[in-house]
Amino acid sequence: xxTGSKSIILSWLTTADHKRIGIMYMVTALFFLVIGGGEALLxxxxxxxxxxxxxxxxxxxxxxxxxxxxxxxxxxxxxxxxFFNYLIPLMIGARDVAFPRLNAFTFWIFLLxxxxxxxSFFMGQTPATGWFGYANLSTKHFLPDMxxxxxxxxxxxxxxxxxxxxxNFFVTIINMRAKGMxxxxxxxxxxxxxxxxxxIFLSFPVITIALLMLxxxxxxxxxxxxxxxxxxxxxxxxxxxxxxxxxxxxLILPPMGIISEVLPTFSKKxxxxxxxxxxxxxxxxxxxxxxxxxxxxxxxxxxxxNLVFSMATMMIAVPTGVKIFNWLFTMWGGSIRFTSPxxxxxxxxxxxxxxxxxxxxxASPPIDAQHQDSYFVVGxxxxxxxxxxxxxxxxxxxxxxxxxxxxxxxxxxxITQFILLTIGLNMTFMSMHFVGLEGMPRRVFTYSAEQGWTxxxxxxxxxxxxxxxxxxxxxxxxxxxxxxxxxxxxxxxDARTLEWSISSPPPEFNFAVEPIIERTDDFxxxxxxxxxxxIEQLTGKEQxxxxxxxxxxxxxxxxxxxxxxxxxxxxxxxxxxxILLISALGGGLLFYFLVxxxxxxLFEE
Amino acid sequence: xxxxxxxxxxxxxxxxxxxxxxxxMLFGSLIINYLIQVHQIAGVENPDLIRPAQVINxxxxxxxxxxxxxxxxxxxxxxxxxxxxxxxxxxxxCFGTAGLGAIFLGFQAYEFTEFYWEGLGLTANNxxxxxxLLTGTHGAHVLVGVIWLLIMGGWSYRTSFQSEHHSxxxxxxxxxxHFVDVIWIIIFTVVYLFVLAP
Ligand SMILES: [Cu+2]
Numbered sequence: 102x103x104t105g106s107k108s109i110i111l112s113w114l115t116t117a118d119h120k121r122i123g124i125m126y127m128v129t130a131l132f133f134l135v136i137g138g139g140e141a142l143l144x145x146x147x148x149x150x151x152x153x154x155x156x157x158x159x160x161x162x163x164x165x166x167x168x169x170x171x172x173x174x175x176x177x178x179x180x181x182x183x184f185f186n187y188l189i190p191l192m193i194g195a196r197d198v199a200f201p202r203l204n205a206f207t208f209w210i211f212l213l214x215x216x217x218x219x220x221s222f223f224m225g226q227t228p229a230t231g232w233f234g235y236a237n238l239s240t241k242h243f244l245p246d247m248x249x250x251x252x253x254x255x256x257x258x259x260x261x262x263x264x265x266x267x268x269n270f271f272v273t274i275i276n277m278r279a280k281g282m283x284x285x286x287x288x289x290x291x292x293x294x295x296x297x298x299x300x301i302f303l304s305f306p307v308i309t310i311a312l313l314m315l316x317x318x319x320x321x322x323x324x325x326x327x328x329x330x331x332x333x334x335x336x337x338x339x340x341x342x343x344x345x346x347x348x349x350x351x352l353i354l355p356p357m358g359i360i361s362e363v364l365p366t367f368s369k370k371x372x373x374x375x376x377x378x379x380x381x382x383x384x385x386x387x388x389x390x391x392x393x394x395x396x397x398x399x400x401x402x403x404x405x406x407n408l409v410f411s412m413a414t415m416m417i418a419v420p421t422g423v424k425i426f427n428w429l430f431t432m433w434g435g436s437i438r439f440t441s442p443x444x445x446x447x448x449x450x451x452x453x454x455x456x457x458x459x460x461x462x463x464a465s466p467p468i469d470a471q472h473q474d475s476y477f478v479v480g481x482x483x484x485x486x487x488x489x490x491x492x493x494x495x496x497x498x499x500x501x502x503x504x505x506x507x508x509x510x511x512x513x514x515x516i517t518q519f520i521l522l523t524i525g526l527n528m529t530f531m532s533m534h535f536v537g538l539e540g541m542p543r544r545v546f547t548y549s550a551e552q553g554w555t556x557x558x559x560x561x562x563x564x565x566x567x568x569x570x571x572x573x574x575x576x577x578x579x580x581x582x583x584x585x586x587x588x589x590x591x592x593x594x595d596a597r598t599l600e601w602s603i604s605s606p607p608p609e610f611n612f613a614v615e616p617i618i619e620r621t622d623d624f625x626x627x628x629x630x631x632x633x634x635x636i637e638q639l640t641g642k643e644q645x646x647x648x649x650x651x652x653x654x655x656x657x658x659x660x661x662x663x664x665x666x667x668x669x670x671x672x673x674x675x676x677x678x679x680i681l682l683i684s685a686l687g688g689g690l691l692f693y694f695l696v697x698x699x700x701x702x703l704f705e706e
Numbered sequence: 707x708x709x710x711x712x713x714x715x716x717x718x719x720x721x722x723x724x725x726x727x728x729x730x731m732l733f734g735s736l737i738i739n740y741l742i743q744v745h746q747i748a749g750v751e752n753p754d755l756i757r758p759a760q761v762i763n764x765x766x767x768x769x770x771x772x773x774x775x776x777x778x779x780x781x782x783x784x785x786x787x788x789x790x791x792x793x794x795x796x797x798x799x800c801f802g803t804a805g806l807g808a809i810f811l812g813f814q815a816y817e818f819t820e821f822y823w824e825g826l827g828l829t830a831n832n833x834x835x836x837x838x839l840l841t842g843t844h845g846a847h848v849l850v851g852v853i854w855l856l857i858m859g860g861w862s863y864r865t866s867f868q869s870e871h872h873s874x875x876x877x878x879x880x881x882x883x884h885f886v887d888v889i890w891i892i893i894f895t896v897v898y899l900f901v902l903a904p
Contacts, residue, residue: 199717268724276711276720302724306732314739314839321828323835325739331746331832340735696857700866 194279356493368435452488477537528564663687
């Protein structure tokens with residue numbers, strides 16, 4: 102290895118630059134997208150024929166568990182995080198986040214969590230609990246291998262990463278805004294990010310405790326979820342969904358923010374009802390905490406409980422509907438350019454609305470009793486997560502790619518991918534609604550020909566491969582653009598927010614001159630007034646100090662990794678407490694590095 | 707180096723406030739779990755089950771609660787010293803706070819071993835497990851605070867320590883300390899004082 106490439110690796114390993122960290126999040130998440138997508142294709146292949154034997158029993162359980170956990174914690178959340186990292190400081194006119202090195206730390210522990218989850222593959226101990234890890238299915242009695250331990254610890258570490266990041270971004274948005282950037286002048290993506298961080302730091306502690314209790318049950322012999330010893334399995338469901346429902350908004354709010362940026366740009370109109378969209382985002386977040394038990398209508402909580410949660414759930418349709426109409430009115434009468442980000446944003450509105458409508462259907466307990474655990478539900482939430490979250494993320498990806506990498510993507514390729522994704526996802530997930538109504542339960546690895554589910558299952562599998570083809574095209578497009586793509590100008594889309602006022606990609610210090618904001622869409626109005634001079638021209642003489650890199654976030658992560666390693670070995674040898682010394686060593690090293698880090702100056706002295 | 711923040715509040719202080727919001731949900735979950743388990747055990751007829759009223763020692767814990775409350779007072783005095791540039795006062799009360807925290811932890815260690823000898827180990831029943839999880843998590847928070855304060859106090863012997871620049875750090879540490887104290891008041895009420903109720 103040459104010293105040049107060595108120093109490049111070191112510079113990424115020690116970076117505290119939010120833009121580089123954003124890119125690292127994005128690359129890692131796209132890598133996990135390939136894994137999670139591959140698992141989806143395997144599941145669909147197994148279900149292609151009745152009585153197929155490609156992936157049966159626990160292997161099938163492992164596949165859907167890993168698919169769900171990967172897609173939620175290792176794909177959609179980090180893709181959102183990639184946009185937070187890259188864009189939030191740029192959009193609020195800041196030079197970095199509030200805690201740059203902590204930001205690096207969150208990325209490294211996220212990577213650790215992802216790796217830990219996948220190490221289970223190589224040890225033949227893959228989690229097979231479902232992404233929700235329902236106790237007591239996930240207790241030692243029913244799953245004696247290490248799969249559930251891997252799952253619990255990985256989710257715990259990923260949760261820690263998300264929690265630290267949420268504190269960082271919350272403080273960044275409240276405290277690091279440029280002059281004049283009052284809360285009600287912030288771009289909508291910044292708003293949805295802010296609300297998302299609030300949801301994260303209020304909901305993740307609950308899953309932390311649930312996982313801690315599960316860990317104690319599995320390893321230290323407590324009986325929180327063991328009904329024979331007075332344990333309560335419904336408690337797990339409550340704790341899980343108190344986290345799990347806000348989690349849905351953690352996944353979907355940032356993409357909603359993304360399309361609230363994309364739609365105005367390509368409609369050449371400000372966002373319709375800017376403040377109303379903000380208020381409905383906040384309402385959605387608050388209501389998100391009051392509806393968790395709609396995942397438990399068939400548990401037997403009693404009619405009154407079901408009624409209250411059913412009504413609360415139906416009310417969620419109100420702020421959601423408000424947003425959908427605001428997006429539609431943003432396009433109304435605008436001069437629309439049908440670019441790939443715009444198509445994805447429009448796809449979001451349509452697909453998300455379909456997912457939302459079926460969501461309102463099973464907000465009703467008697468209907469839910471029919472839908473519960475059928476493919477109808479799987480179809481519903483995939484419309485929300487692929488038709489919604491992924492569509493929105495794709496809109497953002499095609500929109501900001503020129504800013505992040507300084508290259509334009511190929512529009513024909515991007516639009517072809519959009520068409521493939523839209524056709525494919527409707528084939529797959531619409532079919533699931535039908536086969537669900539015909540009674541096919543979810544999480545079963547096969548069915549018999551007489552049940553009559555073959556046709557729709559095969560359509561669904563074809564659709565999955567059409568989507569896969571679309572993603573193949575997507576990766577080819579990225580590769581082609583990075584190699585041969587034309588250079589992007591600072592403002593290729595004639596956009597409205599601050600990040601477009603600086604070069605593509607932005608310099609390390611973001612803004613040579615700190616911007617002063619006078620209104621919403623400030624950059625847009627400056628462009629109308631002074632034309633292209635609104636775009637910052639660098640003279641090459643800017644002297645702006647940026648945070649210097651640090652080894653400690655990475656070293657602290659290495660130390661942290663010893664804690665789960667020691668613990669996992671201990672779960673298999675529960676009489677040898679000395680094994681826990683590995684974890685203790687990790688804890689000690691972690692403490693040492695954190696102290697060194699705390700006393701290391703952030704800027705060059 | 708320190709950049710003016712939008713709100714004028716130091717980033718680290720705001721981060722701690724956000725963290726406190728998060729911690730409220732953490733302890734909230736633990737307390738609710740504890741109440742559920744106590745409620746559950748109350749409905750079981752089994753003379754061998756150890757119940758809260760049998761083990762919980764209100765007088766001893768009242769004493770340790772008093773110690774923790776006094777530590778908050780010491781914390782205030784320490785911060786007051788640093789903000790007025792009185793390093794000696796800061797140091798004395800900073801170590802004093804840490805010391806009182808350590809005494810509180812000693813009480814907790816005593817209590818845990820007492821319970822253990824009375825037959826309430828971690829796995830004896832779910833009331834015990836929830837109790838250890840709740841008070842243990844709180845104890846871990848106190849331990850973090852003690853270490854934090856010891857580092858702050860120890861640092862003041864170095865030349866890099868400047869009272870005018872670093873009092874904000876003690877303020878943040880103090881905020882954390884008071885929060886952990888307030889959480890204990892809630893735990894004391896729920897776990898210990900509710901036992902006294904008929
Ligand atoms: Cu829900």
